[in-house]
Amino acid sequence: MRLFLASTSPARLATLRSAGIEPITHSPRVDEDAVVAASGELSAHDMVALLARTKAEEVADRLGEDIDGLILGGDSAFVIDGVIHGKPHDPAVAKARWLSQTGRSGVLYSGHWLIDHRNGTSNGGVGIVTHAEVHFTDVTEAEIDAYIATGEPLAVAGAFTIDSLGGAFIDRIVGDPHTVVGLSLPALRNLVRSFGIEWTDLWNR
Amino acid sequence: MRLFLASTSPARLATLRSAGIEPITHSPRVDEDAVVAASGELSAHDMVALLARTKAEEVADRLGEDIDGLILGGDSAFVIDGVIHGKPHDPAVAKARWLSQTGRSGVLYSGHWLIDHRNGTSNGGVGIVTHAEVHFTDVTEAEIDAYIATGEPLAVAGAFTIDSLGGAFIDRIVGDPHTVVGLSLPALRNLVRSFGIEWTDLWNR
Numbered sequence: 001m002r003l004f005l006a007s008t009s010p011a012r013l014a015t016l017r018s019a020g021i022e023p024i025t026h027s028p029r030v031d032e033d034a035v036v037a038a039s040g041e042l043s044a045h046d047m048v049a050l051l052a053r054t055k056a057e058e059v060a061d062r063l064g065e066d067i068d069g070l071i072l073g074g075d076s077a078f079v080i081d082g083v084i085h086g087k088p089h090d091p092a093v094a095k096a097r098w099l100s101q102t103g104r105s106g107v108l109y110s111g112h113w114l115i116d117h118r119n120g121t122s123n124g125g126v127g128i129v130t131h132a133e134v135h136f137t138d139v140t141e142a143e144i145d146a147y148i149a150t151g152e153p154l155a156v157a158g159a160f161t162i163d164s165l166g167g168a169f170i171d172r173i174v175g176d177p178h179t180v181v182g183l184s185l186p187a188l189r190n191l192v193r194s195f196g197i198e199w200t201d202l203w204n205r
Numbered sequence: 206m207r208l209f210l211a212s213t214s215p216a217r218l219a220t221l222r223s224a225g226i227e228p229i230t231h232s233p234r235v236d237e238d239a240v241v242a243a244s245g246e247l248s249a250h251d252m253v254a255l256l257a258r259t260k261a262e263e264v265a266d267r268l269g270e271d272i273d274g275l276i277l278g279g280d281s282a283f284v285i286d287g288v289i290h291g292k293p294h295d296p297a298v299a300k301a302r303w304l305s306q307t308g309r310s311g312v313l314y315s316g317h318w319l320i321d322h323r324n325g326t327s328n329g330g331v332g333i334v335t336h337a338e339v340h341f342t343d344v345t346e347a348e349i350d351a352y353i354a355t356g357e358p359l360a361v362a363g364a365f366t367i368d369s370l371g372g373a374f375i376d377r378i379v380g381d382p383h384t385v386v387g388l389s390l391p392a393l394r395n396l397v398r399s400f401g402i403e404w405t406d407l408w409n410r
Binding site: 177 | 224405
């Protein structure tokens, strides 16, 4: 049983690999901003659910006959003070976020959509959104500057990672740590099993 | 500022590397069973604190003049139903543990001891024990057999890992996920800072 990953996230790919799964990756051709704009006001929960599904379905529609297996789409968003924080891109934006989130906590939402696409045809899809609380340590301004100078926080939702340099600045989570990275392994296992497929049949590393 | 790791754990080394730190590793020459036996009845908390300190001090005593930097010792134990579970080693032991812990939870304790050994002499040590709740999913017997057949659970405390194949079988933690892997990065950061050293000065990758 082969898993096809409809996501360009290096963190999702690394998470699957660490869990024994080497997926075949296809970049979804989705204009995320346009999808969200067309949907009106969305909660973080509904936004990541929509984008995960849109990514998986785009890959299924475009490459359908060539795909014999399962197609997974994923998306993540970080919420603090009721505001969704995406990728900061700009160092000044990242610094402002960190100055405001140091010593505080937020919630990371990860959306998953899995399509049963065995034998080149879609036999339906299932999805789930997971979330985890993330508690930041008190971080000094010098640490924030050093962290941002590495470039790592610029390209990730919430301006932090837990699986690399940012790990030292998060002292506690409540939930599945893989949700924070962007792909909940136990949630994906449940989706896989809902199609009558054994999780361990995906192990191919 | 250089970090010396007094531990043979591949998971601790990988955790430090992911956090930007390439340590110099020295295997501590410590008979852990003898140290524990000589100390009478110990809680998991006190056991990992003692072993972490013993490992760091053994490396400091043996290699002292050659070490200009910080020496970190670490140890971990898993407790479920009030019983400390170490490495199962044997597949039958691992299977019995998993059959009893599926769908339930336990606590992973990680001990840390850090010696300020700048300029080849010991200027004191500090330690902390962290813990995190680990909640297992319901796992089927077929999954347990497949997991044990990989060999991964045999050499780790509690017969599980969260950072590789076992990640799909843990649906929730409460605490620092790196504590579960065996080395709490935010705790280590606090120990480093207690010596007046900036955490980011350890980044060397």
